[in-house]
Amino acid sequence: MRFARAVNVADLRLAARRRLPRAVFDYIDGGADAEWTLRENSRAFDDVMFRPRSAVATKSCDLRTTVLGDSIELPFFLAPVGSCRMFYPRGEEVAARAAGEAGTIYTLSTLSGCAVRDVKAATRGPLWYQLYVIGGRDVALAAIERAKNCGCSALVVTIDTPVAGMRERDLRNGVKELVSGAPFTMFPYLFQFLARPRWLAAYLRDGGLMKFPNIVLNDGPMPYADVGAALEQAMVCWDDFKWIREAWQGPIVAKGVHTADDARRAIDHGAAAVVVSNHGGRQLDGVAATLRVLPEVIAAVNGQVEVLLDSGIRRGSDVVKALCLGARAVLIGRAYAYGLGAAGGAGVTRAIDILRADIVRTMKLLGCSSVRDLDRSFVDAPSEWLR
Numbered sequence: 001m002r003f004a005r006a007v008n009v010a011d012l013r014l015a016a017r018r019r020l021p022r023a024v025f026d027y028i029d030g031g032a033d034a035e036w037t038l039r040e041n042s043r044a045f046d047d048v049m050f051r052p053r054s055a056v057a058t059k060s061c062d063l064r065t066t067v068l069g070d071s072i073e074l075p076f077f078l079a080p081v082g083s084c085r086m087f088y089p090r091g092e093e094v095a096a097r098a099a100g101e102a103g104t105i106y107t108l109s110t111l112s113g114c115a116v117r118d119v120k121a122a123t124r125g126p127l128w129y130q131l132y133v134i135g136g137r138d139v140a141l142a143a144i145e146r147a148k149n150c151g152c153s154a155l156v157v158t159i160d161t162p163v164a165g166m167r168e169r170d171l172r173n174g175v176k177e178l179v180s181g182a183p184f185t186m187f188p189y190l191f192q193f194l195a196r197p198r199w200l201a202a203y204l205r206d207g208g209l210m211k212f213p214n215i216v217l218n219d220g221p222m223p224y225a226d227v228g229a230a231l232e233q234a235m236v237c238w239d240d241f242k243w244i245r246e247a248w249q250g251p252i253v254a255k256g257v258h259t260a261d262d263a264r265r266a267i268d269h270g271a272a273a274v275v276v277s278n279h280g281g282r283q284l285d286g287v288a289a290t291l292r293v294l295p296e297v298i299a300a301v302n303g304q305v306e307v308l309l310d311s312g313i314r315r316g317s318d319v320v321k322a323l324c325l326g327a328r329a330v331l332i333g334r335a336y337a338y339g340l341g342a343a344g345g346a347g348v349t350r351a352i353d354i355l356r357a358d359i360v361r362t363m364k365l366l367g368c369s370s371v372r373d374l375d376r377s378f379v380d381a382p383s384e385w386l387r
């Protein structure tokens with residue numbers, strides 16, 4: 001499947017699988033444990049049915065919205081995805097450029113291969129920065145300062161990662177061994193890279209195994225190492241929101257809210273928005289699909305902060321369903337990561353174009369001309385979700 005002929009995100013996934021070595025593709029594609037939540041995230045969209053209004057002339061559709069004061073052309077934007085530079089040379093920069101050209105936000109992960117200032121220079125759209133407290137508080141404070149100085153407009157604090165989830169595919173593919181740097185340990189797993197010469201040549205031209213330029217330790221940027229071990233030292237708790245807020249002094253987004261209680265806690269600790277997210281099924285397997293808990297969070301928040309959602313979005317109709325159930329906008333993760341892995345910036349643009357066209361078509365079929373007019377009257381959702 002060539003990416004340019006991709007009709008939907010599933011086609012982009014196949015194109016990424018063809019270009020990427022197995023360890024890299026599975027890092028994007030996989031989830032935690034039995035991958036139940038990963039599957040459930042997407043399946044839950046099937047539980048919501050549309051209630052269209054026929055014979056409504058919707059010649060054009062307005063997809064514009066605002067999120068924390070940033071005006072965007074689309075009701076979706078790009079989620080933080082770590083290690084994009086492994087998927088494609090200068091991965092974070094090319095993805096951010098594609099987002100900016102489409103008029104939407106790019107969120108840069110702490111665990112990126114490109115420096116925040118370079119990513120900011122690459123995009124004409126808004127840039128958000130996602131924070132992991134890897135390396136300790138002083139290292140995080142320096143990162144916050146850099147993000148602030150180069151004009152990031154919101155800080156996303158990920159709260160669902162006290163340890164990395166159990167990604168069985170990564171274990172099987174030898175990810176830990178591959179980043180160990182020890183030739184004998186790495187050797188049995190190296191052949192998967194030889195099977196993808198096009199990717200390998202591009203990866204080596206881009207400098208090979210990347211460092212993390214946004215995590216600056218005493219002796220320089222953190223080398224690519226066991227990310228799981230690093231995350232275990234980087235646990236964030238609600239008390240940390242105090243010093244993060246004081247340092248950032250701008251809007252803070254709590255990413256990884258699963259329940260009404262945590263949404264209220266996020267508000268109490270000064271968040272300006274929450275992302276209903278289970279990390280795309282990569283952390284605690286067995287948690288409910290995010291779409292299912294969205295109504296409970298919307299009710300708890302009661303308009304006090306903006307509510308965003310991610311996890312499982314693969315079609316424009318998924319975006320529309322989430323907006324109907326009250327999300328202000330959604331974040332896409334794998335949907336663009338597949339495009340990036342398949343064809344760099346052009347692949348990300350293809351993913352965005354597919355979703356945009358889907359949304360416009362879905363809204364015309366629904367008889368709704370603006371994303372701001374989407375509400376629960378356009379869908380039927382299981383009654384137990386809405387209780």
Ligand SMILES: Cc1cc2nc3c(=O)[nH]c(=O)nc-3n(C[C@H](O)[C@H](O)[C@H](O)COP(=O)(O)O)c2cc1C
Pocket residue numbers: 027028029041079080081082109110111130158255277278279280281282310311312313331332333334335337
């Ligand atoms: C390969 C990959 C890497 C990710 N890295 C991060 C990260 O560094 N920080 C973070 O907060 N979330 C990270 N996420 C989670 C995404 O931000 C987002 O929550 C998730 O991808 C949404 O689910 P979806 O992929 O089904 O759209 C990552 C997701 C993927 C697929």
